[in-house]
Amino acid sequence: xxDRGLRSRxxxxxxxxxxxxxxxxxxxxxxxxxxxxxxxILTAALLQxxxxxxxxxxxxxxxxxxxxxxxxxxxxxxEADFTSQMGKALPxxxxxxxxxxxxxxxxxxxxxxxxxxxxRIADKEMVITACAFERATIDVQFAFDPGGRISGLVFRPxxxxxxxYTLPSYANAAAYTESERTIGSAxxxxxxxxxxxAGARSAPAVVLVHGSGPNDRDETIGGxxxxxxxxxxxxxxxxxxxxxxxxxxxxAGRMAGVADFTVKDExxxxxxxxxxxxxxxxGIDKARVFVLGHSLGAMLAPRIWMADPxxxxxxxxxxxxxxxxxxxxxxxRYLVAADGTTSPEEQRALDETEAxxxxxxxxxxxxxxxxxxxxxxxxxxxxDLRGYDPTEAATKVKAPMLIMQGERDYQVTMEEFxxxxxxxGARRDVTFRxxxxxxxxxxxxxxxxLPAEYQVPGHVAEEVILDLASWIQPxxx
Numbered sequence: 001x002x003d004r005g006l007r008s009r010x011x012x013x014x015x016x017x018x019x020x021x022x023x024x025x026x027x028x029x030x031x032x033x034x035x036x037x038x039x040x041i042l043t044a045a046l047l048q049x050x051x052x053x054x055x056x057x058x059x060x061x062x063x064x065x066x067x068x069x070x071x072x073x074x075x076x077x078x079e080a081d082f083t084s085q086m087g088k089a090l091p092x093x094x095x096x097x098x099x100x101x102x103x104x105x106x107x108x109x110x111x112x113x114x115x116x117x118x119x120r121i122a123d124k125e126m127v128i129t130a131c132a133f134e135r136a137t138i139d140v141q142f143a144f145d146p147g148g149r150i151s152g153l154v155f156r157p158x159x160x161x162x163x164x165y166t167l168p169s170y171a172n173a174a175a176y177t178e179s180e181r182t183i184g185s186a187x188x189x190x191x192x193x194x195x196x197x198a199g200a201r202s203a204p205a206v207v208l209v210h211g212s213g214p215n216d217r218d219e220t221i222g223g224x225x226x227x228x229x230x231x232x233x234x235x236x237x238x239x240x241x242x243x244x245x246x247x248x249x250x251x252a253g254r255m256a257g258v259a260d261f262t263v264k265d266e267x268x269x270x271x272x273x274x275x276x277x278x279x280x281x282x283g284i285d286k287a288r289v290f291v292l293g294h295s296l297g298a299m300l301a302p303r304i305w306m307a308d309p310x311x312x313x314x315x316x317x318x319x320x321x322x323x324x325x326x327x328x329x330x331x332x333r334y335l336v337a338a339d340g341t342t343s344p345e346e347q348r349a350l351d352e353t354e355a356x357x358x359x360x361x362x363x364x365x366x367x368x369x370x371x372x373x374x375x376x377x378x379x380x381x382x383x384d385l386r387g388y389d390p391t392e393a394a395t396k397v398k399a400p401m402l403i404m405q406g407e408r409d410y411q412v413t414m415e416e417f418x419x420x421x422x423x424x425g426a427r428r429d430v431t432f433r434x435x436x437x438x439x440x441x442x443x444x445x446x447x448x449x450l451p452a453e454y455q456v457p458g459h460v461a462e463e464v465i466l467d468l469a470s471w472i473q474p475x476x477x
Contacts, residue, residue: 107134176235192244209297214249223457233465321416406438
């Protein structure tokens with residue numbers, strides 16, 4: 001679910017809690033990373049407006065000038081440089097709020113590198129400058145239209161530990177092989193990885209479906225790669241796994257131009273294509289292809305099954321069960337209340353969140369064709385999810401289901417887990433598992449979960465891997 005990242009003063013004083021995460025669903029999933037702190041979410045999502053593939057000649061210098069203005073608090077000057085679409089995505093005052101929230105999370109701004117770089121993000125080019133904050137390094141990514149106006153802006157945390165990722169102890173690299181696959185339709189190709197048990201002749205297989213936001217195939221956040229953990233752990237136990245980069249990551253620019261997209265475009269269609277690919281792979285039991293969704297992916301898993309009832313079973317990891325707009329407000333309130341006090345900045349951000357929820361609740365069906373954006377997503381997206389009850393949809397799934405929940409997860413709560421149990425608890429083909437020490441990424445920790453722990457490297461708990469394997473292996477259709 002959406003982690004609005006309204007980080008409290010208490011959380012700033014405390015060290016990250018855990019021996020070891022999204023997100024999931026969060027604000028418009030194509031836009032927002034549910035497992036990321038607020039500012040990283042808002043900027044990475046709301047501001048991925050279509051950008052020109054050709055940068056202005058002085059783009060690097062222009063980016064540094066804009067950064068200097070932001071650091072100096074000259075937000076009006078920066079906003080005056082926005083394209084019209086950027087201005088709608090970030091109305092006056094919003095940039096200042098996000099910059100303040102960023103410093104609450106990453107610490108006081110210190111400086112930016114003098115040399116920027118240009119990199120291709122999906123099908124566009126971005127000018128990227130690494131900036132140092134007290135507790136983190138942030139890549140600030142700008143896009144400019146041909147006239148030099150700001151058409152895109154993203155803050156991305158730079159992991160200092162990503163290169164240090166090592167396989168979890170429960171993975172046996174000799175027990176499987178990995179190879180590249182292309183997922184999706186010809187119009188929306190996505191790079192992916194098939195993790196295949198060595199010597200498999202009729203292996204069960206799982207498609208991993210991401211949480212919200214532009215996730216990579218590993219669902220990377222900080223030093224954590226939960227989907228890579230799942231793939232290695234399950235393949236070590238004879239279960240093939242297919243994972244892929246999300247459409248909103250690979251084709252962000254094109255998606256921004258789709259006026260009436262929904263989660264079908266963003267998530268469901270590609271998951272169904274991945275299922276088809278697994279069924280065509282030699283060494284895989286075509287009758288034992290499962291879908292495992294995390295967060296937003298878990299919320300949509302029943303819809304994925306209903307589009308393809310031949311799917312052998314459904315796994316729900318941290319599956320949201322409350323309306324999206326209510327989840328956004330609840331998460332914001334949780335983070336604001338973490339230290340028992342509320343700063344003026346936190347209150348303003350919370351007020352904005354509650355106003356967003358009211359606006360979503362007031363939408364009418366005819367608004368789906370309006371073309372306007374609400375917090376970066378079209379009304380069609382909000383209306384689609386507003387009218388969807390995942391637990392009610394799950395009652396129509398005529399296949400085994402496994403519902404898994406970390407008790408320390410504040411993004412998808414135990415109250416939501418209870419709703420899944422109320423809807424499905426009488427069914428003998430539905431299994432429930434809860435884990436007292438695990439957070440939203442199913443990584444162990446202690447104390448109240450807060451955004452800072454998502455940046456601390458860890459692994460999906462071994463008990464989750466074992467429970468998954470022991471549930472999947474015996475399943476037959």
